[in-house]
Amino acid sequence: MSEQRTVTLKVTGMTCAACSNRIEKVLNKMDGVEANVNLAMEKATIKYDPSKQSVADIRAKIENLGYGVATEKVTLDIEGMTCAACASRIEKGLNRMEGVTSAAVNLATNSAVVEFTEGIASVEDILEKIKKLGYKGQIRNEEQDDAGRKEERLKRKQRQLAISIILSLPLLYTMIAHMPFHIGLPMPKLLMNPWFQFLLATPVQFYIGGPFYVGAYRALRNKSANMDVLIALGTSAAYFYSLYEAFRTIGNHEYMPRLYFETSAVLITLVVVGKYFEDLAKGRTTEAISKLLSLQAKEATVIRNGEERKVPLEEVVIGDTILVKPGEKIPVDGTVIAGASSVDESMITGESIPVDKKEGDYVIGATMNTNGVLTIRAEKVGKDTALANIIKIVEEAQGSKAPIQRMADTISGIFVSIVVGIAVVAFIIWYFFVAPGDLAKALEVAIAVLVIACPCALGLATPTSIMVGTGKGAEHGILFKGGEYLEGTHKINAVLLDKTGTVTKGKPEVTDVLQFQENMLDYAVSAESASEHPLAQAIVEYGKKQAISMKPLEHFSAITGHGIEAVIDGKSILIGTRKLMKERSVAISVHEDKMVELEKQGKTVMLIAIDGQLAGIIAVADTVKESSKEAIQTLKQMGIDVYMVTGDNKRTAEAIAKQVGIDHVYAEVLPEDKANIVEELQKQGKRVAMVGDGINDAPALAKADIGMAIGTGADVAIETADVTLVGGDLMHIPQAIELSRQTMRNIRQNLFWALFYNSVGIPVAAAGLLQPWIAGAAMAFSSVSVVTNALRLKRVKI
Template sequence: MSDSQTQTLRVDGMTCASCTGRVERLLAREEGVTGVRANLMTGTVAVDGVAEPAKLAERIAAAGFSTPEDVTRLSISGMTCASCVGRVERVLAKLPGVVSASVNLADESATVRHLAVSGLPERMAEAVRKAGYDAQIATETSREDRAAQKEGEQAALLRSVLLAAALTLPVFVMEMGGHLYPPFHHWQHALFGQTFLWLVQFALTSVVLFGPGLRFFRAGVPALLHGAPDMNSLVVMGATAAWGYSTVATFVPELLPEGSRVVYFEAAAVIVTLILLGRWLEARAKGRTGAAIAKLVGLQPQTARIDRAGLVQEVPIAEVQPGDLLHLRPGERVAVDGMVVTGHSWLDESMITGEPVPVEKTEGAPLTAGTVNGSSALTYRAERVGSDTVLARIIRMVEDAQGAKLPIQAAVDRVTRVFVPAVMAVAALTFVAWMIWGPGLGQAVVAAVAVLIIACPCAMGLATPTSIMVGTGRGAEMGVLFRRGDALQALQGVEVVAFDKTGTLTEGRPELVALIATGDEAEALSFAAAAEAGSEHPIAHAILRAAEEKGLTLAPATGVSAIPGFGLEAQVAGRHVLLGAERLMTREGIALGDLPARAEAEAAKGRTPLYLAADGQALALLIVADRVKPTTRAALEALHALGVQTAMITGDARATAQSIAAELGIDHVEAEVLPDGKVAAIEALRQGGRKVAFVGDGINDAPALAAADVGLAIGTGTDVAVEAAEVVLMSGDLRGVVNAIHLSRKVLTNIRQNLFWAFAYNAALVPVAAGVLYPAFGLTLSPMLGAGAMALSSIFVLSNALRLKALRPALEAK
């Protein structure tokens, strides 16, 4: 840092005055530090001087504390190509305290990971502005401002296109009309004279260049002067070369050889007009790539109806606080995350779960912001508001994924870093070659201009981010959220998908799946439910739910006593009831008949058998099981169809696990795995260099989710699991795993198509523009055609990426 200043860093781990003193003493020794003040209450340290934040962070780490990192998003306008992206990234990366910077051309943003230093985000925005681009820190409100700004930019571009086209058309007709229809050429010259026609072309072209085309000069000239030329620089050099040569031919023709006194005003005007047209079409297409974010933001209501002191009033959503009581009318969207206080209704939660079936909501049920109420009114209490709501978190996840750079982009970045200087060198060599071996100065200028114009690296810069934006947005609509963009590339190479069992492959709660009674089924179920009525065990809940579904009335149970390792006993309706394992019945000498054979068969399927007896007589065999989710089998079959192997990692006994695996067609089983052994199980599946994805939902799944090549968390699971994963499946439906892999493969295919076009276009047309076909075939490439081809290349890339918006899920919800 050049100027002395005070910078404040957050410090984690300070717990007492001794800690603050230690931090102060260590930092005071750092070169450039003139003063240090640690604050235990705020967990910060203020440092005076010119020391770099990274050095201060190293000192703090050496003391046993840590400096947390922040992520800041910047909205940046004025970037036009891959060279702009590289320039902004380099400017940001040079700032002290910045760890990494990733710039996205498609959504015109930068994601910067940096030390938590006060004022650093503002300095980042200022550094980008000094580099020649407009930048601001992205916030919830700036997102709306940015959307309005983009609409204004599109409107301004359209006006520029229309004005440039209106001025260019006469120039084009005057110059090219005579080539297409010779009598028109003779008529013009006889009526107006060549000098007058050239003066008109000069006037109109000058207005085009320095009116609508002035935007290229404002960005391109400073970039050129700073030694970092970009697309604007190429346009400026190409158009100015054509205009300048023609101006000399018009006003001081004696400076040019006799045979070279021709004008190319139409080339300069058409170049600017076509590139402006391409910019406008790009801006429109970019707007469509961000449609998913706009749709998600649109789900958030702008106001809420709050009950304050018995008076219901409508207030802006920003004024809602946790604990507020809100009213929800039929058909309205839920304003914030909360819990139902009164009322009964059905809500459309398809934006979260992807399931079209409405969900019942009664007192105590959770509500999610953005979901739609049905036909009945509700009151609910706000729990999470603003950026803490599920909807806000979804929007952040999608934005983070859209702003990410995939590993495949690294090679593109290396090429584009040197691309524009290389193009300028090729243009210079082209000019020299045409001057030596060509017909004259005029053709040398035209060939060099064609090289400059056709090689603008717009398509290269747009090839990857546009596909990521559209693909991750489409994923969000399908209920698949990519928390990290690089997971999008990693997922398409996965060869094995491993699943946790409970809550992932299964429903996660036991259910009574069968009751084999020796007499009256209803009587047997009512006895069992009455005995279990006071228990909190999941199996007890399963029996009680079954009784409730059948509408049974339960007699009160007395003398309920648990028998550890065996079951329980109770008095129900004057009868002595026993409920438990077979060993309980054996101990009590109760004859079971043929029930044990059925129990053994059910146990082999991974189900839990329980016996019920009353007054020494066997009444029933109850079969309790954690049901496999209805869509699990279809999802696993679809994964096999994609060429992906499946595995199950569970703590269940091997026989039970093998039984479930056989039922579902799972390829590999890792059974009897302790919670801390799931990572080792992942490593075992990795043998042979295979890429492994893991799908889980519980706290104990978090290490495995983090250890796998790609972790997919069930969105209905714990927050810990969601935070550890790279991909979140918003519903508990495993069809989301299939759709995530399907989407990943389609996006990567789309990216490869875009990159092939972007590079192939330049590889094919730059040599043609330089004139390699002229000696053999007499063919050259007009700068006007070059400008059109350059604009079309960007439009092709954007249009190809937008095809992903129509991508259908591999497995759709029924």
């Protein structure tokens, strides 16, 4: 009998004892499982027999019951990766671990994002696995100065590069001797001395080139191969053959050795040069995050015990009272408790016009207070602020993988082995058939094949473009939640827009009041005071301006999608749509013409009935956003069909649609039915982007191919959205689609170049048409060119 194991899982979605009992009962029915589910702690402690059940089986059983098993996500910095094969090996190793639900390793950022089930796997287990694979991992410390670390790393590479160049230049000069034509430059005898060349080449081979040997050893120890293997093999062949030739000169001064010390040293120098410029270029891909981080205030003026004092931002806690003077940045998210001012929110929302703020208004950290003095209460600090959320979304997106990368990962996994095979075959063919017995020439060809191959270009083709694309999106207020959404957006050919808050500003105002019974407005305002619907709030605001005296509510209930009913002073109050009135047998036909007239003006008509009699009509209008018409026109020019969905009546909806140029309208749609419309469009072969506010549009956002949510800046991390459009500007929609198209074009260019370079370069090298140092230079250039091409996205107009 196998030994029992115990695991503790955090279970989400339990609301009562019935939930925990149900889970416990079902788990205990599994063969070899003994479970105890604690509702208060939201945990399930499970003993199981691993020969009969796995943790994955138990987890699946819990999820099949409609509950979830909580996972943790950690971002790790990884040292020692040199090419796509390294990233691929770590990723495969982590994904095979029990308890790891997903792992994405990004060569461009030298990082891994790992999601795991707590209780089954731990961060320590993951770090230990990375160590066993031959690399070093550590938890990313958000407080560390990332820019400082990168700068130090670049300085270290600069020093190594300087040493490598100084030692390699004299050897590079000796290449004149290998030229097929006479140049006529003087060649000092010392430079042609094999032992002098040995002294120059050895530090380059083993000090500068040491990391290649370490990387190759790690890879081979784990039964795989990477770029380090190719470099180590190629340069070692040149170096040790030259050393062998040098030994042959001892005691035989007439012997003319064929030396390739310059080949090994120059190759390593060229690769290090390429890596240095690659790192410089990769540094520029994260400029968007650096810019976002620079927006943060460094300190805040807090009022504690009646005294003002400046403290570092890290010391601000929830509930602190903060004073913000004109020209200062608002340090954290919070609510204004005193004062009035205009706040420039452009850095977060993209809106260039400052927003007036008064007591009770919400303010966002990192925005600029322009004129008045504000006193705010801190409500979100540290990692919970809007800016921190934006940075987190961008970082996660830059570390994620796009589906198109799977092909590159597959090729990278077998690439090095194939190249080594080709090099061996090329050596055999040259040594036995093309140049029989010429070991030096056969080695030269094999070395050229090994060093021209570039798995790095293939590994960097996708992630660098994703990093630049998501960063550029963030600069324009477009937050992609991951690489797959940046890729998926370019396929969109239909956009479904929610009306309220998306096409319109979402701030309706009362425009017309028709009163058929005395005190109708008093009853309407009092009844709507209990509702949170934007139309209800518009009526309440209007009532305040009219100094309406509120009446106490005896009963209130909302009728989803139709209106409300209430009891006030013993009277039955009904407020809502035509459909609601007809269902409750309220006669409205006598005022039909007036209702139609208001609806044709794009106004929403609310009917008020008191004790079964129509008592009045209130018309409410919502202003169309300034950017709506231009955005819809741009989408049409891009070949995208635009649809609008609303719970409003058909006439009002069509009037709004006509104002902005939308041809297809779905009216009188209940919130829960919006997802059905998305499905209907998908059945027509459309790739649908649903754009809404992320609240009552959640099912439709989740159902759409791409869900785009309008973020206010205070709420950018809308869970159901794949893309968040910060600030509500509809021009972000065509910009997001265009950015996706440009990014995918850039990725395809990178992949084509990487594949074309390798498929042409390797045969040319095998044919003996390239000197090894030229092959090395081409390899270094290929990686740098891929990253440089990705950086072109920064200049693309969207």
